Amino acid sequence: MTGEQSIQCPVCQTPILIEYKALIQGMRFTCGNCKASIGIASEAISVAKETMKKYDELKTQFRDGKKVNK
Amino acid sequence: MAKKENYKYEFAGLPIYDIIGKPLIAIARAQNMMSKEQLRTMLDACFKYHNGAYEPIMLKMVVTRSFLEPATKPGKGPELKMISTDFFLPMITIFPINALGIENVDIDFNVEITSQYMVDKDEIDEGGDKISAQPSSLECLGKITKGPGASGEDQEQSYENNSSFRIAVEAGTMPLTKGLLEIINIYTNAIQPIDTSQKNHQTL
Ligand SMILES: [Zn+2]
Numbered sequence: 333m334t335g336e337q338s339i340q341c342p343v344c345q346t347p348i349l350i351e352y353k354a355l356i357q358g359m360r361f362t363c364g365n366c367k368a369s370i371g372i373a374s375e376a377i378s379v380a381k382e383t384m385k386k387y388d389e390l391k392t393q394f395r396d397g398k399k400v401n402k
Numbered sequence: 403m404a405k406k407e408n409y410k411y412e413f414a415g416l417p418i419y420d421i422i423g424k425p426l427i428a429i430a431r432a433q434n435m436m437s438k439e440q441l442r443t444m445l446d447a448c449f450k451y452h453n454g455a456y457e458p459i460m461l462k463m464v465v466t467r468s469f470l471e472p473a474t475k476p477g478k479g480p481e482l483k484m485i486s487t488d489f490f491l492p493m494i495t496i497f498p499i500n501a502l503g504i505e506n507v508d509i510d511f512n513v514e515i516t517s518q519y520m521v522d523k524d525e526i527d528e529g530g531d532k533i534s535a536q537p538s539s540l541e542c543l544g545k546i547t548k549g550p551g552a553s554g555e556d557q558e559q560s561y562e563n564n565s566s567f568r569i570a571v572e573a574g575t576m577p578l579t580k581g582l583l584e585i586i587n588i589y590t591n592a593i594q595p596i597d598t599s600q601k602n603h604q605t606l
Contacts, residue, residue, distance in 0.1 A: 337496065342465050342489050352496045360466075368467035373488060376462040383459060383493055387447035 343368045356380045415516035415543030425509050448494040458492040465489060495586055512568050513544045 338347040346365040355361065360371035372380050449456040465487050470480045521541050 339491065339495055342487070343467055350496070355496065366467065368465050370463055370465045373462040373464045379459075380461055380493075380496070383447055384497075387443065387497055390443040390446055 339370070341366060341368060342370070353384070356384050415514075415545045418513065418515075418542045418544050421513055421544055421546060429507050444494060444497075448492065448497065458494060460490040461493050461496065463489050463491050510568070512547045514547045515542050515544045518542045 337352055338349050340346070341348050341363040344363060344366040346363055348361050348363050348370060350361045350370075351359075355372060356377065358371065358374070358377055360369045362369045445451075445456055449458055451457075466484055468482055468484050471483050472480050519541055521539050
């Protein structure tokens with residue numbers, strides 16, 4: 333599992349490979365076609381980190397067979 | 403006496419398709435449970451429940467691209483400038499949500515055929531099988547042995563007409579469902595910027 337995802341370039345619609353953990357840390361990814369670079373807006377990084385933490389926690393709970401409280 | 407015969411028949415082994423099918427059914431059930439859990443994880447992490455509906459958590463993104471600004475003054479060349487645009491992306495498109503499925507399953511065991519018998523058409527129909535077009539069918543009963551050519555006690559207890567074979571089943575993950583891919587696709591397409599300066603722009 334590499335955590336690789338692809339999202340469509342907003343400029344030319346070419347798929348851009350992203351690694352979500354790196355993206356959430358603030359890394360930018362460049363479109364191979366039009367060279368536009370995408371990244372999370374600096375003010376949204378904390379929200380993204382929080383969601384990633386929650387997502388990872390849920391995944392861990394699930395893998396360990398613990399009941400997820402809802 | 404007839405009762406004793408029955409007893410012997412019942413414990414002669416399990417139908418081969420049960421031996422092969424049951425682990426796969428168990429895996430399918432586990433996969434089903436994972437899918438449900440996966441959906442809940444997705445909803446919990448990437449959506450917020452608001453007014454009776456799940457709304458996607460949107461992430462503010464920035465796209466930066468360079469462009470050449472034509473020369474404004476004579477004697478000067480075009481200038482390379484950067485332009486940044488904000489857009490919003492649903493959180494769900496960022497996370498590798500298919501990572502919770504079963505990655506690979508490898509089932510490997512040996513089956514010893516303990517007995518075989520012919521089943522006529524009527525008997526198959528009762529089970530609801532579609533192979534009833536055939537007048538009769540050969541059914542095999544078997545049991546799982548520890549390893550290839552099990553020796554010692556197992557060998558001694560085996561039937562006269564037995565044969566043993568190895569079953570290796572490899573199952574892979576199912577890709578994301580078309581519906582889910584379509585949802586992600588719609589979200590992804592929605593990030594395409596719209597030029598609002600043109601009056602007759604197309605709406606999505
Ligand atoms: Zn592009």
